[in-house]
Amino acid sequence: MPGLFAPLTRTVTYTRWLHLLCAAVLAFVCGAVYPGLTSPSLRDWVLIYVVPVPLLVLAAMVPVMRRAEGLQARLMLFPGGHARVAGDGGEGDVSVAPSASWRDRARTAVWLVLRLFSGLTVALVSGQLMALLLELAGGAAGQPVGTVSPLRPPSSAVGCGLLVPVVLLVLLYVVVGAGQVTARAARLLLGPSAAERLAALEERTERLLERNRIARELHDSLGHALTVAVVQAGAARAAGDPAFTDRALAAIEETGRAALEDLERVLVVLREAEQPVRGRPTLREADRLLDSARASGATVDVTVEGPLDSVPEPVLREGYRILQEGLTNVLRHCGTVPVRIALTVADGRLSLDVRNTLPTGAPPATGGAGHGLRGVRERAALLGGRARTGPVGDEWRVHVELPVA
Known part of the structure; x- marks a missing residue:
């Protein structure tokens, strides 16, 4: 009633x-x-x-x-x-x-x-x-x-x-x-009308893609910073050397500051929907990634071939995040092992190859099912490229090819 x-x-x-x-x-x-x-x-x-x-x-x-x-x-x-x-x-x-x-x-x-x-x-x-x-x-x-x-x-x-x-x-x-x-x-x-429904669907899709991109940005940036901090802190405690401890703390500080800058950029996008993302790092600023990895105790060798300045900015930005995830993956799962990085610009493509030695007694490879390596493949696919990850002999390899046209 x-x-x-x-x-x-x-x-x-x-x-x-x-x-x-x-x-x-x-x-x-x-x-x-x-x-x-x-x-x-x-x-x-x-x-x-x-x-x-x-x-x-x-x-x-x-x-x-x-x-x-x-x-x-x-x-x-x-x-x-x-x-x-x-x-x-x-x-x-x-x-x-x-x-x-x-x-x-x-x-x-x-x-x-x-x-x-x-x-x-x-x-x-x-x-x-x-x-x-x-x-x-x-x-x-x-x-x-x-x-x-x-x-x-x-x-x-x-x-x-x-x-x-x-x-x-x-x-x-x-x-x-x-x-x-x-x-x-x-x-x-x-x-x-049908046209209005289609426009609303496209707008919703754009919002979802933007949310996924922001999630990847946070995962890559903060995940790399936390991994470096954990590795550095563990190495400093094991070394027991004041000079090494100072270097480790300096590396942790620098990595944390870079992560805070990335976080601030993401928060600006979240607060202001129309605010474009500015100042995102590119492969031209990859030295800070390499320095943080070296400060953790890893040996990093880099080879660059081809005109990197001719690569478009979106490709350089995504390439930076892919390299960041590659180094984070090495430090997180293999520790301070030798890493070889090759950047090649040729035939209208940017090739990024990250190889590291698999430590003795490491668990069997899972095929790269983690969020980070899946994000690498998603970034490559969004740019029309491709990514392959997995063991090659006694090494783990992350190989990405991105079109630069």
Whole structure:
């Protein structure tokens, strides 16, 4: 039983009623001009319904009319965040974009005519039921009946009193039903077009890609910094040499500072959606990665062939992250082992090759199923390149090829 009366306590029930009554205003204004509202006949009522239709069709041809109707529908037909009972998000099914095609204009015209007819009908029914309520209330108070409503109430005061709540409930449920039908029609006729749905899907895809990119940035940068710090701290404790400890602390400080800079760049992007990412490191600044790895005790040999300055910035940025993950993978899983790095720019491609010796007694390779190496393959694929990771003899190899055209 409480569920039966729940719609009567919701604010949206009455905002939908107001939405429909507002639509009837145009019909009454036009009807006052022609054919007149003084004792209208059945023919006059038909004209009151029909006369405003050409005006509404012309108004629907204006693109911004669809936006105006969409905003009204969102505000009055669906419960928003301020409502006591939260809605189901249905307002998101109503577009607030101007008409972009003749199909949109046609759907807007149908919506305006439907809103006019339903609004005028609800206004007439509401008026008759409210007049009957006044008659019944007056009859229950002992006043004569039959002077306001065309509907004939009972003559007894008791009968009038018993019918008051019945008629009131009928009125309210007429309003509830008409409002629900109107909300469904709004979803159908004012909903996003195919082009708008496609644009929204593309925007959502872009946001997801940006979130994945930010997640990779954080994983690579912070993962590298923490790995270097752990390796350096362990090596300093094992060495017991004050000079080595000083060098280790300096390397930890430098790596941590670089990670904080990367974190600040990512936070700027998260705080300001339109803020472009600036100052991201590239392979030209790879020396700090190599220095941090060497400071950990690893022997790092680097070979560079080809014009690195001719490589586009996006490729250099992703190449830096790939090299960072490669070095992090070495330090995390193999420790301070010799590492050979080869950077080659030739035949329209940038080749990045990272090899390290597998320590004796190392566990069998898993095929590179970790998040870091998966991120390497994803970065390469996004740029149209390819990446291969895995053991080659007694070495672990990360080989990436990226197009530079």
